[in-house]
Amino acid sequence: MGIVFTRLFSSVFGNREARILVLGLDNAGKTTILYRLQMGEVVSTIPTIGFNVETVQYNNIKFQVWDLGGQTSIRYPLFIITVDLLTVVLNCGCLECNAYGLTLVDMDMGCRIWPYWRCYFPNTQAIIYVVDSSDTDRLVTAKEEFHAILEEDELKGAVVLVYANKQDLPGALDDAAITESLELHKIKSRQWAIFKTSAIKGEGLFEGLDWLSNTLKSGSS
Numbered sequence: 001m002g003i004v005f006t007r008l009f010s011s012v013f014g015n016r017e018a019r020i021l022v023l024g025l026d027n028a029g030k031t032t033i034l035y036r037l038q039m040g041e042v043v044s045t046i047p048t049i050g051f052n053v054e055t056v057q058y059n060n061i062k063f064q065v066w067d068l069g070g071q072t073s074i075r076y077p078l079f080i081i082t083v084d085l086l087t088v089v090l091n092c093g094c095l096e097c098n099a100y101g102l103t104l105v106d107m108d109m110g111c112r113i114w115p116y117w118r119c120y121f122p123n124t125q126a127i128i129y130v131v132d133s134s135d136t137d138r139l140v141t142a143k144e145e146f147h148a149i150l151e152e153d154e155l156k157g158a159v160v161l162v163y164a165n166k167q168d169l170p171g172a173l174d175d176a177a178i179t180e181s182l183e184l185h186k187i188k189s190r191q192w193a194i195f196k197t198s199a200i201k202g203e204g205l206f207e208g209l210d211w212l213s214n215t216l217k218s219g220s221s
């Protein structure tokens with residue numbers, strides 16, 4: 001009843017909610033972006049183990065933004081072997097797996113075979129994929145990672161916003177070059193856009209969010 005009322009209230013007053021995953025290789029700038037969007041400030045970061053989640057209210061949409069650490073990825077699940085069951089569960093994010101109704105018959109093996117990010121995929125409306133545009137050595141890895149994410153069933157309906165981040169650094173590739181490197185033109189069945197950003201300077205982030213909010217609004221009745 002509560003949920004029905006909330007939905008009714010939301011549809012009458014135009015408040016929308018969207019769940020967004022911020023993904024990308026480690027050091028791409030995901031956490032810096034998250035807090036730039038949320039607080040308007042640059043925070044000092046350490047590599048994210050697990051996730052950060054914050055709410056960003058923008059353009060009449062309440063974005064629930066999940067920033068998943070890039071140290072682990074869909075292709076390289078966490079391999080944590082420990083006798084301490086609690087450590088295994090917390091480090092692997094498998095509590096979230098359970099929350100989505102997945103049964104882990106063998107907790108230890110379950111954590112090891114379940115790619116870590118996948119626990120966060122259900123009910124996602126959009127992916128923000130962050131690339132370090134100056135890290136040219138790892139663009140191939142960033143591309144492979146990106147296309148593997150797009151293959152995931154749970155993310156088939158999600159729209160994609162790419163942030164070509166760290167534009168302030170010398171040698172950073174521009175949006176056209178990142179488009180080519182990530183082979184964005186291979187994306188056929190969903191809406192996507194790329195924006196040049198500098199999380200440090202605060203440039204491009206809200207332009208991307210404008211595109212995202214307009215795209216999400218036009219996609220929902």
Ligand SMILES: Nc1nc2c(ncn2[C@@H]2O[C@H](COP(=O)(O)OP(=O)(O)OP(=O)(O)O)[C@@H](O)[C@H]2O)c(=O)[nH]1
Binds near residue numbers: 026029045049168197
């Ligand atoms: N010059 C520059 N540095 C940036 C920018 N965005 C982030 N950084 C720096 O890049 C480093 C990594 O940023 P994080 O936000 O921690 O990266 P992350 O993607 O969250 O990394 P993981 O948590 O390891 O996945 C930090 O030193 C940031 O200050 C940017 O636009 N320009």
Ligand SMILES: [Mg+2]
Binds near residue numbers: 030031
């Ligand atoms: Mg981080």
